[in-house]
Amino acid sequence: MKKDKSLGLNALLNSLQSLLNLIFPLITFPYVSRTLSVGGVGKYNFANSIVSYFILLAGLGISNYAVREGARLRNDRKAISKFASRVFTINMASTVLSYLCLFLVIFLIPNLHDDIVAILIFSVQIFFTTLGTDWVYTIFEEYGYITIRNLVFKIISVILLFIFVRHPNDYLNYVVITVIASTGSYVLNFLHARKYCDIRLDFHFRWNDYLIPILVIFGSRVAIQIYLSSDVTMLGFLQNEYIVGIYSTATKIYGIVGTLLTALTAVTIPRLAMLMGQGRIDEYNQLLKQVINTILFVVLPGIIGLFMVSQDVILILAGEKYVRATYALKITCFAMLGSAMSTIFDQCALIPAKREKKTLISSTTSALLNIGLNFILIPIIAERGAALTTVLAEFTMMFMNFYFSRDITGFVFKDKETWKNIITVLLGCGGIVVVCALSYSIFQQMFVRLVVSVICSVIVYGLILLVTKNQVALIFLSKLKQK
Incomplete structure (x- = not known):
């Protein structure tokens, strides 16, 4: 039997991965947004949003299902190999179906013909995402391998970006580089999976035994993807x-920012699934x-901080021509709380x-709300309407997922210590508002203003939580002292 990996080490590795996901966009995003035209960025994201639906179709609900069921089998190589082969076979069948649907949609919708080259290039990811079997590494909590793999291919993609994306009309080169980076890592995944x-x-095998739960999870993933991608698609x-x-x-x-703040959630999902299954x-x-x-301790100040410095972040990362995005960012940042808590109630x-x-009901309701409000608000207030509907959809899903899981998760919010922690976090957030306001004045x-705001906000927030004896802050300080 393999020894359980340290959850603290996994969290550290996943946080490092999230940090890489933060650092590399900080390098590439300003370059891309300044090199390509706003329209070029729009074309890239529109084509990507179209293909994302078919990547979802190919994936079904397989990743979530595989992690849940595979976590119980990971110490038995014969059993996990049998399970993984069956799941992979289903995944390949759904991939073929996905390509057939994509070609049909392209043929039937003339509006997509202008972007057909970008869509077809992005579509290569459909097959390689299936081949990549990322769920194997989540089951075995192999965050060290994932981190190293991501670092290597991110470096390769950055080098290719600076070489081949140099003019406003080079957005197709950017598409190709994106695909190369992801497909390379997926090929390596498939070869390396033999270790496990x-x-x-x-x-x-009896397909129905697998397909029924997979398709129910798939329905939820479809609904979630709809309200994640429909904003961009409908804006287009x-x-x-x-x-x-x-x-x-x-x-x-x-x-x-959201990925960095919620790094802990990803590493706890397989562990919680294993504990409940056993x-x-x-x-x-x-x-x-x-x-x-911990999520509340991290996400709430992240939201307030991003809200306060959003304009400076937009101007530094994207440039003056994107300053209009400030209002959309100010609105959208509040969705981080709904998204993080909804993920916990759902995945954990x-x-x-x-x-x-139950997740199918909550995600479908949120998706329908998102689409309906998009039709109303996008024609009136454009990108701000799309941002607002995202926030409303995330919070709708959060409340519904909590309601459906209240017998499992409700005890946390009946605990006085939890509410004490929340109150101290809110006091710390007040300190962030004061620091950022003073920095701006x-x-x-x-x-300089952004750097001072971030550093001083972290210091003031930490001091307030230590003074008010926030349990998460005290545990964190205790672990630092031990090291």
Whole structure:
């Protein structure tokens, strides 16, 4: 039996990966946004949003299902190999279906013909995402391998970017580089997966035993992807490529910060699934409470901080021509709380408890709300309308997922210690507002103002939480002293 990997080490490695996901866009995003035209950025993101639906179709709900079921089998190579081969076979079948649907959609919708080259290049990712079997590495909590792999291919993509993307009309080169970076890592994934299990095509099994739970999870993933991608897609149809470029800039920054802030969630999902699957409920409850309190400790100040410095962040990363994205970013940043908490209730409670049908209800409701409001608000207030609908959809899903998981997660919010932690975090957020406001009134140079705001906000926030005896802050300080 393989020894459980350190959750702290996994969190550190995943945080490092998230840091890489932050650093590299800080290098590439300003370069791309300044080199390509706003329309070029819009074309890139529009084509990417179209293909994302078909990557989702190819993936079904397989990744979530595989992590939940595979976490219980990972110490038995024969059992996990049998399971992985069957899941991989289903995934390949859905990939073929996805390509057929993509070609049909391109043929039937004339509006897509102008972007057909970018769409077809992006579509290469459909096959290689399936081949990549990322879920194997999540099951085995191999965050060290994932981090090293990502670092190597990010460096390669940055080098290619600076060589081949040098003019406003080079957006297709950018598409190709994006695809090369992802497909390379997926090929390496497939070859390296032999270390953990033997994956082959296997058509001789009862497909219904796998397809029914997979398709229920898939319904939820479809709904989530709809409200994640429909904003860009609908802006492309209802507005224009310039507005898509503006909105994509705001959501890109939101995504970078959100990924960094919620790094802990990703590493706890397989561990929580394993604990629940093995009936270790006391350990599960202890870890779940720790995760929820830590997420609130990190995400709430992240939201307030990003809101306060959003204009400077836009100007530094994207430039003056994207300043209009400031309002969309200010609105969208609040979606981080809904997204983070919804993910916990869904991935850490409902999915491990095999309540896929509940997540389907919440995600479908949120998607329908998002699409309906997009039709109303995008024609009126463009990218700000899309940002607002995203926030409303995320919070709708959060509240519904909590309601459906309240018997599992509710104890955390009945704990006085949790509410004490929340109150101290809110006091710390007040300190961030004061620091950023003072920084804006004192410093005129934009970069200096941003750096001072961030550093001083972290210091003031930490001091307030230590003075008010926030449990997460005290535990963090204790671990630092031990090192």
